[in-house]
Amino acid sequence: MKRITIRDVANEAHVSVTLVSFVMNAKRDSQGNLDCPVNPKTAQRVLDVAKRLGYRRNFAAASLRSGKSNTIAVIPNDISNKFFAGISRCIEDHAQSYGYNVFFSSSDEKASKLENVMDTVLAHNIDGVIVAPCTGGEAAIQKAIDAKVPVVLLDRDIESLHGVGKVLLNDCSAGVMATEELINKGYKKIEMISYTLGISSFSERERGYKEAMQNNNLYEYVKIHYTSYDDARMDVEKIISDAISRGVEALFLPTYSLSALVLAVLKKLHLKTPSDLAIVGFDDSDIYSLYETTVTHIVQPLTRLGEESVKLLVKLIKNKSSYNEEEDTILLAPQLIVGGSTAKKE
Amino acid sequence: MKRITIRDVANEAHVSVTLVSFVMNAKRDSQGNLDCPVNPKTAQRVLDVAKRLGYRRNFAAASLRSGKSNTIAVIPNDISNKFFAGISRCIEDHAQSYGYNVFFSSSDEKASKLENVMDTVLAHNIDGVIVAPCTGGEAAIQKAIDAKVPVVLLDRDIESLHGVGKVLLNDCSAGVMATEELINKGYKKIEMISYTLGISSFSERERGYKEAMQNNNLYEYVKIHYTSYDDARMDVEKIISDAISRGVEALFLPTYSLSALVLAVLKKLHLKTPSDLAIVGFDDSDIYSLYETTVTHIVQPLTRLGEESVKLLVKLIKNKSSYNEEEDTILLAPQLIVGGSTAKKE
């Protein structure tokens, strides 16, 4: 059972392959009419034959000939990560509405893996790339730029990269919001735990924290504890007992995994929030509402992150020359969800 | 800046395109030697030139010519779903180790969307498909079978489909385990909430529940409350108040979303588990350990589900004729994690 080609359809419908190609690529306009220079009757005949024969376009051939693939690549650090899984879906849906397919591949937070992924991606004639860069990922991304493939940086900025679109959370503002919520509720000795990942989102959230402390004359209390993803489980418990013993009143956790870990440690040590330690967590999760005391947290507009990154990428694809650093950097506002973990200090 | 082709490399290295093709496709054996009928010195020269020129294979051309794409498609109902996000990553990693790229696309739990996705997938010369079918998805999957593209059903079975690989959780056994845990701890009036999705995983978990009740002479207490994903939030609260008033002692929740919902309702109604209602939840989540009382739950071997589905699919791709219904249906065992929500009934 040979696969049906455009030629089979052409023969059966007694027209040329050109015509079939025209018809198969025609988009329907608002009236549902085929928008192409073909006699509607002929077009309909072609369509009927194609359907009857079970014709399916060969994407590889089309892509080879046209140099396009109608596919965009999305490279998160880890597709299974809560945060990206949510965004992925939005990207998928929006890309589809623009007529693009989406190709996902995780970079695993490793620059070398990112380069491999980028190589395969570029080998696929991908029309554009949305990437959450990991530290050291500049080279890989530069490859895409060199190949004239539009790039949108999602969630994490790399300032040294130019000529790429950027869709980011206003992370600094998130840090400020979290810290000020605590300050407004009467907490002064506010500290933070962060990751040593060398990623803009963390450094910006830290900057926001420091800025808010400074503006409220609390700079003397500023302290950021650093840990790594792998060591966090071990480190956090020590950090917390130590903090409690030093009379720290509140903690800002700039990411979900740290927030969950801190809640686990509090539970284990039979500490209560906010009486023993006030908390502001990050990202959305069921645990924030199900924890014994509900948890104040910062949420990112996942839907809009996905939507805007696709919209921007498509714009860059359609109009490669129109790049404009200012216009093509989109900062989205975080939102604060207030829970019991930052109740007013007595 | 024209893209470098195999021909450019051939010219520059003073060899034929054939040779370049050989070299570029050769796999390295264990000694790191190129495994192909080419003079090692020539091969090295080709490799050097390719690197110097920045050659990148054109995937579309290779795929067009060979009819293969070295890509498998994965079609979950929703990539952002906790359960699938985890599996996706394992699939990605394993597929990579077999030399395959992965193409994800959500079916959105709609048969029509699944058909669209399948059409694009087949247009891409995909070598194989891993799919978590939704109700009514038979037709879409049959398309793949007709196109001689190997299929593996993941997580959900469709019994009417033959000639496809299957990698499933032993859902019936999961239902039995959950129910017997409750029975062993002294609970008798055990009920269940389930979804009306028409999916094998749910019906099997229900079967396990009934079976365990029957075997323990508790069949008179069997009661399954049905709700839909959209109505669950509304329904669960009513179901629980009603259950409490009828003296129901325990509830088995066959999926994560229902488990989370029930915990939320318990919290809202100031009910305690297990004293007011014992609980067995499903799938893994931070909330099970962070909830005031830790929650007993059934976990699925996500890593193995991903691993086995890839392994099976690759086997079917390599050896299309060797299909064997028995051998190619893999049932994985669930695991019970005991928490406080099923503490012994006083």
Added chain:
DNA sequence: TTGAAAGCGTTACCAG
């Protein structure tokens, strides 16, 4: 409105 023919960059086949 329609058709003929020229590739796109590979891989597969056959010959040396």
Added chain:
DNA sequence: CTGGTAACGCTTTCAA
């Protein structure tokens, strides 16, 4: 070991 050449199925001029 190496090289020539014909496809693969489609899009894209160009011409009618």
